[in-house]
Amino acid sequence: MEVFAGVDVGGTNIVCGLVSSAGQVVHKLKRPTEAGRGPDAVLERIAAMIEEAVASYRGEDGQPVTLAAAGIGLPGLVDPEEGIAKFAGNLGWRDLPAASRLKARLQLPVFIDNDVRTYVFGEALYGAGAGTGHVIGVTIGTGIASAMVNEGSLFYGFRHMSGELGHIVMEGLSDPCPCGLTGCLETYASASGMVRQARKAIESGEPTVLRSWFPGERLAELTAADLSRAYDQGDALAVSILERAGSLLGRALSYAVSLNSPEMIIIGGGGALAGNRIMKPLEQELMSRILPDYRDRLKIVPAMHNDDAGVTGSAMYAKHKYTALSGSIQDSKA
Amino acid sequence: MEVFAGVDVGGTNIVCGLVSSAGQVVHKLKRPTEAGRGPDAVLERIAAMIEEAVASYRGEDGQPVTLAAAGIGLPGLVDPEEGIAKFAGNLGWRDLPAASRLKARLQLPVFIDNDVRTYVFGEALYGAGAGTGHVIGVTIGTGIASAMVNEGSLFYGFRHMSGELGHIVMEGLSDPCPCGLTGCLETYASASGMVRQARKAIESGEPTVLRSWFPGERLAELTAADLSRAYDQGDALAVSILERAGSLLGRALSYAVSLNSPEMIIIGGGGALAGNRIMKPLEQELMSRILPDYRDRLKIVPAMHNDDAGVTGSAMYAKHKYTALSGSIQDSKA
Structure with a gap:
């Protein structure tokens, strides 16, 4: 064999x-x-x-x-x-x-x-995208990155530097990014970005169940999975952070659809484990921002083999x- | 021959x-x-x-x-x-x-x-982009569209529908687009969009030299070239419309750079005849929104054979x- x-x-x-x-x-x-x-x-x-x-x-x-x-x-x-x-x-x-x-x-x-x-x-050839010609895949983790597969071939761009979805500068975000820019998508919508936003809100006194779960020094232990747990208890802070992350991802991906016309978008990486908590607002925002001709055919799916x-x-x-x-x-x- | x-x-x-x-x-x-x-x-x-x-x-x-x-x-x-x-x-x-x-x-x-x-x-192979591997070209006319050439081949996407730069929905724009969306880039930054914005401002009473050039019914004759003429006389309305169009184009193109990493961006079509009146704010906005690694190498040029x-x-x-x-x-x- x-x-x-x-x-x-x-x-x-x-x-x-x-x-x-x-x-x-x-x-x-x-x-x-x-x-x-x-x-x-x-x-x-x-x-x-x-x-x-x-x-x-x-x-x-x-x-x-x-x-x-x-x-x-x-x-x-x-x-x-x-x-x-x-x-x-x-x-x-x-x-x-x-x-x-x-x-x-x-x-x-x-x-x-x-x-x-x-x-x-x-994922594009042997996972969620099997049988699909034009795929954009996104990984939500420490940062956010993307890649594109067209008819079986990876797209690279000049100096192999395509796929910096996470460093799209989004209107309305003001956090500095270690890359030197301000307001990059990943400062809010990556798994680490969501955790950082939660910590900031907790330190500034926002009401949330997360404070009792991670009192004092233990706040450093907070992970993206805890945000999902708090979301499921209806915690307002966790809901707003996950929904905003999904919505921002949907907005950034609408740019990718208008420019590159994928047949399918695959969402993977650790942050994608939040499932519909992120996927629902992502899909809603994305679909509201693209031409009807895209909207009718575009598939948005989670990765198959995370x-x-x-x-x-x-x-x-x-x-x-x-x-x-x-x-x-x-x-x-x- | x-x-x-x-x-x-x-x-x-x-x-x-x-x-x-x-x-x-x-x-x-x-x-x-x-x-x-x-x-x-x-x-x-x-x-x-x-x-x-x-x-x-x-x-x-x-x-x-x-x-x-x-x-x-x-x-x-x-x-x-x-x-x-x-x-x-x-x-x-x-x-x-x-x-x-x-x-x-x-x-x-x-x-x-x-x-x-x-x-x-x-333009990519026999014009401004000759010798360049990864090119994104934009035409500014009645609408705004884009296309991408990679190592000598056109990029198409699913159902040949890539390149809808003009229908990226931009934050802060509220005009409806005939496509059914609201706030599309081309409602403000296409040649027709700029003219429409100028007419709207004139009808709402904004001070501008254009009113004396196109009194009453003659307002229908206003073209993008007239905006350039008024810009050169320092007309505040014309300056704000052309600079805003350039800046919006720069913002939308920053999304294209982060996603696709072109080596060169070529700006063509009738609207590109505004030259530096649009290219300067375009370049400034675009360069301020992309990773330093892109910024150091990206070329932004007008089309050679308009x-x-x-x-x-x-x-x-x-x-x-x-x-x-x-x-x-x-x-x-x-």
């Missing part, structure tokens, strides 16, 4: 999976990233995890699997053509030739790309790159 | 040009569209104009030219794959198989697409389609 390795590298953990040609995760490992030990140590850990996954897994027929290629989803700015991790703040990486190093170490075709792109690639989409996406990204590469080698031989 | 015909079909006039392989317009005709005579009459006029252009032109060597293919830029919603003009309000066309009809009539490969796309295609871009674009669009077609026929023969 031929498989593809998909690796999702986060600031905290690395997840490595073996994925069938059809996009099924058949085996999975998770290890801490320990980025503080430096890029070489992290690359070695990725390579060792891929080897361990292959060595420890047997297919349904009891035989070892054959690894065709590996795909790695990395945070930050990635040049997938050159195989270079240009900049990843939370890993402390800059201009790291990750693809060539891993390729030399593993003796295997290795492809890298930004983790939001590989995630959306996986946990595995990064792994599936990275592996299937590698499969597509590998297949294209094999095809062009065949062509040049013909 | 091999040439390509490029035809730009407007509500008022049809312009037909012969264009060299290098993108030079060598010969050009203009005739009224007379859309009221029906689609068959307009298609026959297009065909006759192409034949007349070829018959009446001799190359530098005095020899007749060879016509390889024709490209037609049509207003409204076009399906370039099926060759169908889906909907064009100002021509009264709906689901017209324009490409196959013209192909049968002319015995020639004929390709059609939306006129903003062919215009931007021409008059001929439609013709050049349609012809070069045909050339690219024709070359791809010839290539795939060669491939299937091989």
Whole structure:
């Protein structure tokens, strides 16, 4: 059985999976990233995890699997053509030739790309978007990012820098963003942004059940999941924060629809676990701001594989790159 | 000498040009569209104009030219794959198989697409964007539309409906748009929108030199060019309308930059003749709303061939389609 390795590298953990040609995760490992030990140590850990996954897994027929290629989803700015991790703040990486190093170490075709792109690639082709031609995917997490897949291909833009949905400057927002701009969508609508807004409101004395749940110093423990819990008890602050986040996302996505005409929008990442608490106001705002011709056909859906989409996406990204590469080698031989 | 015909079909006039392989317009005709005579009459006029252009032109060597293919830029919603003009309000066309009809009539490969796309295609590859990989082009006219060219290919989106920059709903605008939405960018920032805002202000008694230029009934004659004239005399109303239009365009384009990361933005169409009166506030607003990494590299430029871009674009669009077609026929023969 031929498989593809998909690796999702986060600031905290690395997840490595073996994925069938059809996009099924058949085996999975998770290890801490320990980025503080430096890029070489992290690359070695990725390579060792891929080897361990292959060595420890047997297919349904009891035989070892054959690894065709590996795909790695990395945070930050990635040049997938050159195989270079240009900049990843939370890993402390800059201009790291990750693809060539891993390729030399593993003796295997290795492809890298930004983790939001590989995630959306996986969801668009093997998840919620399977069978859909034009997909925009959004991840709501520490920040907000987007990626676009058209007829099976990722869209990159100049210097591979498309997809900064979270840094659209929204009217009516006044918080500074670490990027240097003021009023970026993600200062309010990302999971971290929502938590920050809640903390600010609690510190300024707004009435909320969250104060009794997280008294004093414990306020630092508040997470986006707690906002959903408070929302379900009808807490006015939690309701207003989640609805405003959904509404802002809907407004920003209306710009994406008018410009790029997707057939489907997929909402993923940790913040999407808020489900309809965010999706309802998002959909309402978005639909009220786009031409009727879009409105009648656009599908807005949650991601299908929130946990595995990064792994599936990275592996299937590698499969597509590998297949294209094999095809062009065949062509040049013909 | 091999040439390509490029035809730009407007509500008022049809312009037909012969264009060299290098993108030079060598010969050009203009005739009224007379859309009221029906689609068959307009298609026959297009065909006759192409034949007349070829018959009446001799190359530098005095020899007749060879016509390889024709490209037609049509207003409204076009399906370039099926060759169908889906909907064009100002021509009264709906689901017209324009490409196959013209192909049968002319015995020639004929390709059609939306006129903003062919215009931007021409500007991106043979005009202001020559040598640039990722281009977003905007036309400011009766409405506002956009198109995107990536590494030599037009971006379409689902149902070929991308590029509705003019129907982005902007915060702070309250005019209804004929599309059914309220506050669309083009209600204020298109050439027609600016003129409408000026008329409204004049009727409500705002002080402006325009009132003396267009007293009473003559107000109907006011055009966007008059706003530029009044701007140059320091007229406060004209200054505020042109600056607001530029600033709104800059804000809407900041969304396009964050989502799609173009290397260059080209501003064309009649409204772009206002030049720096619009470009300055546009650039200022746009640059203040995008990540520093975009700001350092983005080029914002006026269209190079405002008059001929439609013709050049349609012809070069045909050339690219024709070359791809010839290539795939060669491939299937091989």
